[in-house]
Amino acid sequence: MTESVSRHIAILGGGVIGSSIAYHITLLNRDPNLKVTVIEQTAIASAASGRAGGFLSYDWCDGGPLQDLARKSFKLHAELAKTLNGKKRYDYRVVDTLSVTASMKAVSVKAPPTDWLKSGVITKYKQIGTTKTTAQLHPYKFTQTLIEEAESRGAQVKIARVEGLEFDAYKVSGVRLSTDETISVDTIIIAMGPWSGEALSWLVKKSGRAYQLPDVSGQRAHSIVIRPSVPISAHVCFVSLNLGRKFAEPEIYPRPDGEVYISGECDESPLPPSADQYVPNPTAIKNLKSNINTLSPEILGVAPVIKESCCYMPISDDDKPLIGKVPWLDGVYLATGHSVWGILNSSGTGRVIAEMVLEGQAKFADQVLNLTTKETFSRDFFFFFSKKEKAFTTIPYFIIDIK
Ligand SMILES: Cc1cc2nc3c(=O)[nH]c(=O)nc-3n(C[C@H](O)[C@H](O)[C@H](O)COP(=O)(O)OP(=O)(O)OC[C@H]3O[C@@H](n4cnc5c(N)ncnc54)[C@H](O)[C@@H]3O)c2cc1C
Numbered sequence: 333m334t335e336s337v338s339r340h341i342a343i344l345g346g347g348v349i350g351s352s353i354a355y356h357i358t359l360l361n362r363d364p365n366l367k368v369t370v371i372e373q374t375a376i377a378s379a380a381s382g383r384a385g386g387f388l389s390y391d392w393c394d395g396g397p398l399q400d401l402a403r404k405s406f407k408l409h410a411e412l413a414k415t416l417n418g419k420k421r422y423d424y425r426v427v428d429t430l431s432v433t434a435s436m437k438a439v440s441v442k443a444p445p446t447d448w449l450k451s452g453v454i455t456k457y458k459q460i461g462t463t464k465t466t467a468q469l470h471p472y473k474f475t476q477t478l479i480e481e482a483e484s485r486g487a488q489v490k491i492a493r494v495e496g497l498e499f500d501a502y503k504v505s506g507v508r509l510s511t512d513e514t515i516s517v518d519t520i521i522i523a524m525g526p527w528s529g530e531a532l533s534w535l536v537k538k539s540g541r542a543y544q545l546p547d548v549s550g551q552r553a554h555s556i557v558i559r560p561s562v563p564i565s566a567h568v569c570f571v572s573l574n575l576g577r578k579f580a581e582p583e584i585y586p587r588p589d590g591e592v593y594i595s596g597e598c599d600e601s602p603l604p605p606s607a608d609q610y611v612p613n614p615t616a617i618k619n620l621k622s623n624i625n626t627l628s629p630e631i632l633g634v635a636p637v638i639k640e641s642c643c644y645m646p647i648s649d650d651d652k653p654l655i656g657k658v659p660w661l662d663g664v665y666l667a668t669g670h671s672v673w674g675i676l677n678s679s680g681t682g683r684v685i686a687e688m689v690l691e692g693q694a695k696f697a698d699q700v701l702n703l704t705t706k707e708t709f710s711r712d713f714f715f716f717f718s719k720k721e722k723a724f725t726t727i728p729y730f731i732i733d734i735k
Pocket residue numbers: 344345346347348349350371372373374375376377378379380381382383384385386387388492493494495523524525526527528552553554555595596606607643644645646667668669670671672673674675676677
C-alpha cells in the first residue's frame with residue numbers, strides 16, 4: 333500500500349525551535365495527507381535547547397526588533413502551559429527575578445529576599461522581574477513535550493544527519509541524509525541552531541550566484557546543575573560578582589523540581605560537529621562552583637553537583653534571528669540564530685513559521701522581521717549580489733505580514 337502524501341515538510345533540527353515548529357504545524361494543519369518529519373542528528377534537545385536556563389521574560393527584548401515576537405511568545409508560553417499542563421510536564425512557573433551585585437569585600441546591605449544568598453557578600457540588589465513579567469520552564473522537558481505532542485498528531489522524528497539538499501530548479505525537492513537516503517520533500521525549515529551556517533551555505537551554492545546570507549555560528553557557555561538538600565525560594569538571580577581582578581556573571585535559576593541551574597563562563601571555543609561531542613572547559617566549571625560557593629556557602633555551595641555541561645547558542649552576524657522564507661528559493665524557510673532568547677522566542681517562532689508554511693503569511697506577529705546580510709545588516713530589505721550587474725540589488729522582503 334502506498335502512503336498518500338499531499339505535501340512533505342521536513343524540519344531540519346530537533347532543538348526547541350524545530351520542535352516548536354513541528355508542534356505548531358501539526359496543530360494548525362487541516363490536511364490529513366500532510367507529512368511532517370523532524371530530522372535530528374543526535375537526539376531531540378541534545379544541544380542548547382536541553383541545556384539552557386529556561387528563563388522567559390515579557391519585556392526584556394523591548395526596544396529591539398524582537399519586541400513584538402518576544403512579548404507574544406511570553407504570553408503564548410503561558411497559554412501553552414495551561415493547554416499542555418506545563419506546570420507538571422515541564423516545570424513551568426512564574427517567578428520573581430533579581431539583579432544582584434556582590435563582592436568578596438562587600439559591606440553587608442539589607443539581605444535580599446532570597447533564603448539562600450549570603451547577605452554578607454551582597455552590595456546591592458534590585459527586582460527586575462515579577463511574577464507578571466518573568467517565568468521559567470525546564471527547556472529539555474519543554475522540548476520533549478512539544479515533540480511528543482507533534483508525534484501524537486502524526487509527525488515523525490528521524491535520527492540522521494542532514495548532509496545536503498536537492499533542488500528541482502529553484503524548488504527544494506530532497507534532503508540528503510547520512511544514512512545514504514534522500515528523502516523527497518516539498519518544504520524544508522532550517523532550524524539547526526549553531527550548525528545552521530553550514531545549511532545556509534548549501535542555499536548559496538545552490539543558487540549558482542553570489543547570494544549573500546548572514547552566517548550563523550555558535551557561542552559557548554557553561555552550566556552546572558546542583559541539588560541542595562533544602563528547598564529554596566523561587567528567585568531567578570542575575571549576578572554581577574566582583575572577584576577583585578575580574579567580574580563573574582553567574583545566572584542562578586532555582587527550579588521547582590528541587591534542582592538549581594547555574595550558567596555563565598562564555599568563551600570562543602570552536603563548535604564541535606555534534607552535541608554529543610561537547611566537552612566543557614574544566615576551568616569554567618570550577619569557576620561556576622567557586623562563584624556559587626562565594627554567593628551561598630551554606631546552601632548552594634555544599635550542594636552536590638549533578639550535571640556539568642556546556643552548549644553553544646546560535647548567533648547570527650548581527651545577533652538577530654533569521655525567521656522566514658528564503659526569497660529566491662521555493663519551499664525553503666529559516667528559523668535560526670535565536671541567541672540568548674531561543675527558549676522564550678521558540679513559541680512565537682513556531683507559530684509564525686507554521687502560519688507561513690501552511691497559510692502563506694504569518695498573522696501572529698505584527699512586526700516585520702527580515703533576513704539580514706553580512707554586508708548591510710539591513711532589516712528592511714534582503715540584499716543579493718548580482719554578478720551580472722556587479723552590484724547589490726535590494727529586494728523588498730516580507731517575512732511576517734501585518735495582521
Ligand atoms: C547556557 C545557555 C543558557 C541559555 N538560557 C536561555 C534562557 O534561559 N532562555 C532563553 O530563552 N534562551 C536561553 N538560551 C538560548 C537557547 O538555549 C537557544 O537560543 C535555543 O536553545 C536554540 O534552539 P535551536 O533549536 O535553534 O538550536 P539547538 O538547541 O542547538 O538545536 C539545533 C538542533 O539541530 C541539530 N542539527 C544540527 N545540525 C544538524 C544536521 N546536519 N542534521 C540534523 N540535525 C542537525 C542539532 O543536533 C540540534 O539538536 C541559553 C543558551 C545557553 C547556551
